[in-house]
Amino acid sequence: MDISRLEKLSESAWRLSPRDGMRAPAIIYAAETLVSEMDDKVLEQIANVAKLPGVARAAYAMPDAHWGYGFPIGGVAAFDADEGGVVSAGGVGFDVSCGVRTHLTGLTPDQIHAVQDDLAAALYEHIPVGLGAEGELRLDDQEMTAMLSGGARWAVERGFGREEDLLRIEERGRAVDADPAEVSEFARKRQRREMGTLGSGNHYLEVQEVVDIFDPVVAEGYGLKRGECVVTIHCGSRGLGHQIGTEFLREMAVSAPALGIALPDRELACAPIKSDLGRRYLGAMRSAINCALANREIIGHLTRQVFARFFQHGELPLMFDVSHNTCKVERHAVDGGTRDLYVHRKGATRAFGPGDERLPESLRAFGQPVLIGGSMGTGSFVLAGVTTSEERAFSSACHGAGRRMSRHAATRMWGGRQVVDDLRAQGIIVKSPSMRGVAEEAPGAYKDVGAVVDSAEASGLAKKVAFLRPMICVKG
DNA sequence: ATGTCC
Numbered sequence: 001m002d003i004s005r006l007e008k009l010s011e012s013a014w015r016l017s018p019r020d021g022m023r024a025p026a027i028i029y030a031a032e033t034l035v036s037e038m039d040d041k042v043l044e045q046i047a048n049v050a051k052l053p054g055v056a057r058a059a060y061a062m063p064d065a066h067w068g069y070g071f072p073i074g075g076v077a078a079f080d081a082d083e084g085g086v087v088s089a090g091g092v093g094f095d096v097s098c099g100v101r102t103h104l105t106g107l108t109p110d111q112i113h114a115v116q117d118d119l120a121a122a123l124y125e126h127i128p129v130g131l132g133a134e135g136e137l138r139l140d141d142q143e144m145t146a147m148l149s150g151g152a153r154w155a156v157e158r159g160f161g162r163e164e165d166l167l168r169i170e171e172r173g174r175a176v177d178a179d180p181a182e183v184s185e186f187a188r189k190r191q192r193r194e195m196g197t198l199g200s201g202n203h204y205l206e207v208q209e210v211v212d213i214f215d216p217v218v219a220e221g222y223g224l225k226r227g228e229c230v231v232t233i234h235c236g237s238r239g240l241g242h243q244i245g246t247e248f249l250r251e252m253a254v255s256a257p258a259l260g261i262a263l264p265d266r267e268l269a270c271a272p273i274k275s276d277l278g279r280r281y282l283g284a285m286r287s288a289i290n291c292a293l294a295n296r297e298i299i300g301h302l303t304r305q306v307f308a309r310f311f312q313h314g315e316l317p318l319m320f321d322v323s324h325n326t327c328k329v330e331r332h333a334v335d336g337g338t339r340d341l342y343v344h345r346k347g348a349t350r351a352f353g354p355g356d357e358r359l360p361e362s363l364r365a366f367g368q369p370v371l372i373g374g375s376m377g378t379g380s381f382v383l384a385g386v387t388t389s390e391e392r393a394f395s396s397a398c399h400g401a402g403r404r405m406s407r408h409a410a411t412r413m414w415g416g417r418q419v420v421d422d423l424r425a426q427g428i429i430v431k432s433p434s435m436r437g438v439a440e441e442a443p444g445a446y447k448d449v450g451a452v453v454d455s456a457e458a459s460g461l462a463k464k465v466a467f468l469r470p471m472i473c474v475k476g
Numbered sequence: 477a478t479g480t481c482c
Contacts, residue, residue, distance in 0.1 A: 069477095095477040132479045190479080201477055242478045325477085 001038045012063075012458040013392075016043065021264065022050040029393065029459035030063035034451060037404075041067040042074075048264040049077045053272070054085025056334050056341050060393045062348050063455035064402030064447065069094070070267030073347035076396045078332065080339055081273040086261065087281055088270035089252055091344035092327050094245040096285055097292030098203075098236030099323035100371035100399075101169075102382070103300060103316040105307065107229045109209045112471055115310050116429060119207070120472040122306045124431035127205060127299060128197040129476050131434070135196035137298070144188050147195070148180035151290030152321075155297035160196070162318075165300065167360045169293060169321040170350065178290050179283025183240070184247055187284075190239030191291065196298035200437060200476035202373070202400075203235040205303065208380060208468035215465045218384045221366040222319055224466045231307075231316060232380060232468070233299050234373050235476075236325065237292035244288050248281045273342055285327060296321055320369035324349045324399035332394050343394050351397040351462045353387035370462045372453055373400045376430060376473045377423055377443030381453045381464060388460035397462035401449035410445035411436060419443075423473075432475040441475060 006014040006028070014035055016026040026046040028035055042065050049071055050059040056078045065074030070090030079085030112119065128135050139147060147154045152173030155161050166173040198205060213219045213226050224230070237244075252269035255277055256262075263269060271277040300318065308314030327344045334341070352359055352368040359368055370383035378401070389395045405413075416435025419442045423430050432438050456462050 093477070098477070186482085199477075200480095203477085236477070239478070246478085 001035055001040050001043055003032065003036055012455050016047055018050065022047055024050045024055045025058045026050050027058045028061040028065065029461060030455045031451065031458065034063055034455055038065060039067050042072045045070065045072045046075060048268055049075060051264045052079070052086050052268065052270060053261060054079040054083040056080050056339065060396070062396065062398040063452045063459065064398040064400055066402050068346065070265060071344070071346045074398060074402060075346045076344065076348045076393050078341035078343040078394050079273065080341055085273050085342060086270035087273050087278045087327055087342055088268060088344060089245050089248040089281060090267050090269060091346055092285060093325040093346045094242050095236035095325055096241035096244060096288035097323040098325045099292060099296065099321065100232060100234045100373055101296050101300060101321035102319045102371055103231045103303065104223045104319050105229045105231060105316055106313060107311060108227060109229060109471065111311065112207060112229050116471065119310055120429040120431050122309065123205060123303065123472065124474050126306050127302050127474060129433060129474055131200040133197045134193040137195045139192050139195060141188065144191065145180045147294050148183055148287035148290050149178055150174060151293040152297040155294040160301040161297040165297060165318045168318040170323060173293055175286040175289040178286035180287045182280045182284040183244060183287045187240045187243035190243050194238040195295055196302060197238060198235050198299060198474065198476050199238055200434065202441060203476040204376060205299070205474040206232050206470045207472040208232055208470050210466050211469045212467035215384065215463060218366045218465045221363065222369055222382065222465065223317070224382060229471070230319070230468060231303055232371065232373070233296055233303070235296060235299065237288040238295060240291050241288040244284045248284065251277060289323065289326060292323060320371065322349055322369065322371055330394065332390065341394070345396055347399050348396045349399045350395060351385035351389045352395050353385045353389060370397050372398060372449065374449035375401055375443040375446035376441060376470055376475060377428065378446070378449055379470060380468045381449065382466040382468065383453060383456065383462035384465050386460060386463050389462060392460050398452055398456045401446040401452055403445060404447045405445050407440040410442050411439045413444065414439045414442040428470050428473060430473045430475055438475060
């Protein structure tokens with residue numbers, strides 16, 4: 001990206017003032033090196049987002065931003081329903097409510113090492129993974145509706161997971177105002193056999209060691225101890241969310257002219273929040289959020305079953321579960337007052353600061369855990385929300401390392417087998433049904449996650465709490 | 477992300 005087009009606000013914040021139909025500025029939060037490495041498309045896309053009706057304050061790109069469908073991945077934008085604001089299927093993303101959860105294990109790396117190969121094999125065997133993977137569960141239409149309405153709470157009621165998990169899930173495990181009636185028959189059909197499955201692409205389950213603590217007080221508050229292991233699960237709403245995204249993107253693109261919306265890019269298809277189409281999308285999208293929350297709760301349950309075979313204490317309490325592809329109604333400061341806004345976070349994590357009443361009491365003093373998935377070789381971070389993030393980016397932060405190159409480019413650079421062997425030499429066991437998928441996800445295909453989170457911290461979006469190094473990776 | 481083109 002040509003950085004000379006941007007106004008430098010600080011070492012890690014860059015602004016494009018409104019032009020060419022932009023209704024608000026575009027702001028990129030990242031150190032100069034990361035901004036320079038970003039594709040020009042990121043700036044073009046975030047500027048286009050700032051052209052949409054009812055956009056509030058500014059459109060933002062997080063430090064891990066990269067080119068996406070319409071909106072960049074790592075994009076945040078909020079819209080005001082009373083100002084003609086819109087909701088956009090492309091602004092949420094195809095994998096609705098894709099997200100991350102981390103379970104504590106209380107186990108030491110030595111305990112994992114003693115069973116590492118067998119544990120990796122058991123996790124890989126017990127948790128369905130890969131494109132088109134099916135689980136043991138079969139949902140009839142009535143159960144599908146209950147799941148789409150109940151989220152992780154539905155899963156717990158059916159015996160998958162524990163009541164106490166719900167307090168450690170965003171929105172207490174359930175998106176309210178979901179409308180399962182707006183989820184098509186085909187979307188339901190695609191999901192019938194896919195509950196409790198990990199999926200493919202960048203989705204994974206990892207056993208990780210906490211190797212660095214940056215903020216001892218917050219780490220203790222989260223239950224993270226140096227030299228202990230955690231399990232992190234990254235997945236979303238599988239075929240159902242994808243189908244909802246596909247259907248509504250198409251309908252929004254077709255309907256835009258009639259709804260009086262001039263799209264700067266067809267991929268930015270959207271509908272007024274106060275329209276029938278907008279309301280229907282929100283009802284379906286919230287159902288997909290519940291699908292993802294239920295899916296991760298079931299996978300957490302399956303993980304506990306495997307750990308119970310190997311260890312006496314297989315409780316695996318949930319530290320936190322947070323989505324990074326969502327649209328949520330939140331109250332934020334705008335123009336000297338506060339407004340209810342529809343905050344789109346696509347490849348961006350909600351990051352409430354300390355004291356926020358929407359956080360569970362046990363976490364409120366520390367700020368919200370922000371779970372950052374790095375690549376399978378380089379490791380992951382746990383961050384904490386900070387109060388400055390509200391004015392900087394509607395209480396949002398990055399979500400991962402961000403791709404450095406396309407999947408296709410990665411397969412030209414690496415072979416899957418070679419990546420697996422290289423990681424094994426570093427003590428990391430990778431299990432995957434797809435060697436091509438592993439090549440696409442090679443550590444070198446991602447940006448330096450450390451540089452990304454340093455930028456997030458410098459930008460006042462979140463602060464570093466802990467660094468996690470993978471030991472076992474089950475990869476889709 | 478995705479039974480990578482219902």
